[in-house]
Amino acid sequence: MTIPIDLYARRDCRVTSTAGNCTTNPKAISGTWFPVKAQSSIQDNDVSFITEMEESCNELPLKVDVQVRLHTGSDFIFPGSGITQRTDDSDSPYGGVVYKYKADSSIRIMVPKRENGKASGVSVFSGESSWNGVTQVNETVADVRYRVWCRCNFPTPAFESNWTNIDVKNKNYLEFSHGLGIMPDMVIVQLRHGSTDQDWVTDVMGSMSTSRTGKEKSGLIYAYNSRTVRIWAPDKGNLFNLADGWGLSTDKDTIISGQVKIYVWSYLMNIKSKIITIDSSTSIPNLQVPLPVQLNVDQDILYFTISPTSGENRGFAFSGMGSVQNADPNTQYGGVMYSYSSDKIRLWRPKLDGRHFLVYVSSDWGGGHHTQSAESVIARISVWKAGQICLIPPSQRTTPTTTKSYTTTLMTSYSSINVGNSSVRDLKKEELWYDRSVTVPVLWLVVGGGGLLLIIFLSISIYCLCKEKSSNEVFPHNDADA
Known part of the structure; x- marks a missing residue:
């Protein structure tokens, strides 16, 4: 199929709430890479800063992607996160670059900073000896940038929910029926830290969760199949937590109730995908995999999910993470971390020992609905080329x-x-x-x-x-x- 050349240009998003038939380049890419440094005591901007998106959507962005690269000059990109699952109360290391954004085009980016516990957080962390991968990463300093897609830069979603209430006490498990009958090509779940258009929003992501309790347990987990989207919140924890171990003391943001919104895309053409199996017998060399097609890290999208091969969430797709937040051998946890370059993807997984899993949803999440402890998953690696991903005609x-x-x-x-x-x-x-x-x-x-x-x-x-x-x-x- 020949794509008209104007699809590669950024659409005019002054008319909001409109979508086309194909993807385009991101509406906005930060003009520079911003340096961040976990635990920095020299400049506040090293651990937390706010900036304005260089081009606005004139509404809440549909997709925000914070890219993280090592300050040492690696070609690999680590995705930022919309959730935190750790505080600084433990000396077990953790890492990540966390972000949140608003409809007014504000975006805040944060890395770990000791509040009243241990200075154990870094900007990018791959789990050390508790996790397997082709290399180990433990970096305090990194460079970050953001990419933004508005509604007009994506095809029309096949399913879009209303903003729906969720909390950690009475409504900690949600299930949405999208009714498509085929596995979606992409699902985005946004968490709004309130109920108004002026509130901060974060992206729900990750198969990574932990058995930690109380305020140390935060975040949301989601998964989907051909019929349903499931969302788990921690029982008596937080939906989002910056109060202890992240950013500046002025960034305190503890959310126990909010709203979620779901977007589902399906019947898209020209997506290049690859499927692999990950389990206890997957060798370390096989945790680095060629991409199915060359990726432009400035314009294209890398979409990575894992699906358990057994259990209550068999066949449901969970998203990966860009940094390990759980490596304490005394707790149970799960997840798969990834980074990517223009031609390959690197994966990290926990050592599978009966306490640590590729997907872990304990009975302390979502009121105990659809628990999961998966040691075997099918991973899907998909490349969305800018300007080439279009709706298949009905x-x-x-x-x-x-x-x-x-x-x-x-x-x-x-x-x-x-x-x-x-x-x-x-x-x-x-x-x-x-x-x-x-x-x-x-x-x-x-x-x-x-x-x-x-x-x-x-x-x-x-x-x-x-x-x-x-x-x-x-x-x-x-x-x-x-």
Whole structure:
């Protein structure tokens, strides 16, 4: 499919609450990388600063992405977070860059800073010996920038909820039926720290949670499948907590009730995706994986999810995280951390020992609904190329199926393409790559009818395809929860 050149330009968002059929470049990218330094006592701006988005959406942004890179000059990007799950009360290390934003185009970015406990927080942390990965990261200094997409920079969502109340006492589990019947291509969940358009908003993200109690337990978890979006809040904890161990003392922001809003996208073409399995047998070299297509880290989107292969949330997709906030061996926790460059993604996972998991939802979250302790997940790595991700026309939408399957060969370096869950002695693995470009030839499937009708239908179809290739249909990916 040829994309009109104007789709690569930033749309005029002065008319709000409008969407197009395709993605565009971000509406705003900060003109500079801002330095941050966890635990800094020299400049307040090192641990917390507020800035104005260089181009406004004139309404609440649809998607905000804070990118973090190591000050040492690495090419890898670590995503910022909209949640905190730790305070400084423990000397167990933790890390992260946290952000929140408003409809008035304000955005505040914060890193760990000791309040009255231990100076154990850093800007980027990969879990040290408690987590496995191709490298270990423990960095106090980092550089950050933001990217912003308005509603007019994205295709129209297939499902959009109203702002819905949530709290840590009486309404700590929510379930939304989006009714699409196929696995969404992307889901965004926003948490509003109140009930007005003037309140701060953060992005809900992560499969990462902990068994910590009281004020040390904060954040939200969400997951989705072909029918439902689930959201868990901590029982008697916080939805969001900056009061202890993050930013400046003036940043205190403890939220026990607020509102959430959900956006769901589906039936999009040209998303390049790759599926791998992660479990206890996944070797460390296989935690670095080539991307399915080259990524422009300035303009494109990397979307990463993991889905348990068993349990009450089998097939539900949970998002990954950009920094480890739980590595204390005395507590239970879960999650998968990731970073990415223009051509590969790196993953970190806890050591799976019966107490630490890839997805962990304990009975202390969401009133005990749909608990999960997963040691095996299917990870999906998707690249959204700016200007190329478009809605599939309704007339071309069909039953989900895999469109391509490739066999690859194991390499011994850390850039190994083999990302299976078996021994590294196996030389060949099969990976699933999904390419929903409208230029992909389609195998027409016929349900019912006799042999004669089948032959006639195939003859007509072949004739039409030869005459007009533009009639090809596009298949969304499989629903993993089958």
